[in-house]
Amino acid sequence: MKKHNFFAGPSILSQYTIKNTADAVLNFADMGLSLLEVSHRSKQFTAVIEEASALVKELLQVPEGYTVLWLGGGASMQFCMVPFNLLRKKAAYLETGTWAVNAIKEARLFGDVDVVASSKESNFNFVPTDFIIPADADYFHYTSNNTIYGTELRKDPDSPVPMVADMSSDIFSRPVDVSKYDLIYAGAQKNLAPAGVTLVIVKNDALGHVDRAIPTMLDYRTHVKKDSMFNTPPVLPIFSALQTLRYYKELGGIDKLMLADEEKAARLYDAIDSSRMFVGTAQADSRSIMNVCFVMAPEYKELEGEFAEFATSKGMMGIKGHRSVGGFRASLYNALPLESVEALIDCMKQFEAKH
Numbered sequence: 248m249k250k251h252n253f254f255a256g257p258s259i260l261s262q263y264t265i266k267n268t269a270d271a272v273l274n275f276a277d278m279g280l281s282l283l284e285v286s287h288r289s290k291q292f293t294a295v296i297e298e299a300s301a302l303v304k305e306l307l308q309v310p311e312g313y314t315v316l317w318l319g320g321g322a323s324m325q326f327c328m329v330p331f332n333l334l335r336k337k338a339a340y341l342e343t344g345t346w347a348v349n350a351i352k353e354a355r356l357f358g359d360v361d362v363v364a365s366s367k368e369s370n371f372n373f374v375p376t377d378f379i380i381p382a383d384a385d386y387f388h389y390t391s392n393n394t395i396y397g398t399e400l401r402k403d404p405d406s407p408v409p410m411v412a413d414m415s416s417d418i419f420s421r422p423v424d425v426s427k428y429d430l431i432y433a434g435a436q437k438n439l440a441p442a443g444v445t446l447v448i449v450k451n452d453a454l455g456h457v458d459r460a461i462p463t464m465l466d467y468r469t470h471v472k473k474d475s476m477f478n479t480p481p482v483l484p485i486f487s488a489l490q491t492l493r494y495y496k497e498l499g500g501i502d503k504l505m506l507a508d509e510e511k512a513a514r515l516y517d518a519i520d521s522s523r524m525f526v527g528t529a530q531a532d533s534r535s536i537m538n539v540c541f542v543m544a545p546e547y548k549e550l551e552g553e554f555a556e557f558a559t560s561k562g563m564m565g566i567k568g569h570r571s572v573g574g575f576r577a578s579l580y581n582a583l584p585l586e587s588v589e590a591l592i593d594c595m596k597q598f599e600a601k602h
């Protein structure tokens with residue numbers, strides 16, 4: 248049976264990425280050796296990381312003066328690296344979910360944190376847009392897509408200070424005006440590559456302004472200076488990221504990806520809104536096009552387990568919602584074909600017809 252992959256992360260990758268990665272594990276760049284067993288300083292691998300960084304710059308139209316980095320530690324490591332390197336006195340944060348909460352917790356270790364708005368009181372079912380960012384903050388941090396709650400801020404906010412964004416789960420799904428940011432980071436395992444690498448885009452001039460001592464590995468300047476080769480980078484995820492980036496370029500770039508993503512999400516939200524059995528959990532104006540969260544309407548609540556089983560029997564994988572929201576979550580990342588969304592909608596309709 249055909250499987251449809253709705254996992255939230257690690258999550259679906261293009262067949263192009265998976266096939267080329269599998270091939271390189273057996274024979275990398277015609278060296279007659281596996282990607283797993285050659286030096287990261289070989290000219291073959293150096294070419295991989297250079298092309299991957301160049302493609303990130305091309306796809307996101309990164310202006311001059313920024314460096315693309317490939318780091319370990321996950322997006323969660325960035326929660327502390329960002330304030331370690333950028334917070335002098337005070338930073339502004341938008342609290343829109345678990346990941347934002349975690350980022351705020353780390354930032355408080357380094358200075359004052361002004362939480363400009365929060366949707367915590369309503370279990371993070373929307374993204375606040377009415378807030379004031381203090382002009383004396385060192386930066387404004389927000390999470391562009393709240394993977395767990397299915398909410399998203401789909402445009403760059405206006406800010407009197409440079410921004411920092413956690414774009415782990417929606418990077419490459421919309422154009423970004425990188426010039427408004429001091430730093431953008433994204434764990435790879437949602438829209439780019441297998442887990443193990445984090446993409447960072449940092450403005451060179453934003454670094455070097457804090458007084459504190461920064462451990463070498465946590466200092467962005469170390470990695471900028473050494474082109475992400477200060478220590479051994481996660482070679483396999485970086486190789487996979489390159490495949491995904493080539494694939495994105497081949498498909499026509501960010502604008503094309505965005506149109507496809509919007510189409511997939513619109514179809515699924517329409518199906519949810521027109522059903523009597525399913526209800527979306529995010530407020531309509533905050534809905535994510537990457538993670539669609541829904542529950543059973545109160546009168547059908549007891550059918551939740553049965554629907555989960557039914558969907559699984561039809562090949563729908565990974566649609567169980569996160570424990571803090573419950574119900575279901577279908578992640579519609581870039582690599583997910585429209586056909587999978589249609590299969591899920593069909594499965595929901597069949598189930599509704601049975602009851």
Ligand SMILES: *Cc1c(COP(=O)(O)O)cnc(C)c1O
Binds near residue numbers: 321324435
């Ligand atoms: C998955 C995710 C994280 C956590 O990423 P790790 O790589 O596991 O640290 C952080 N932020 C967002 C928005 C995520 O989706």
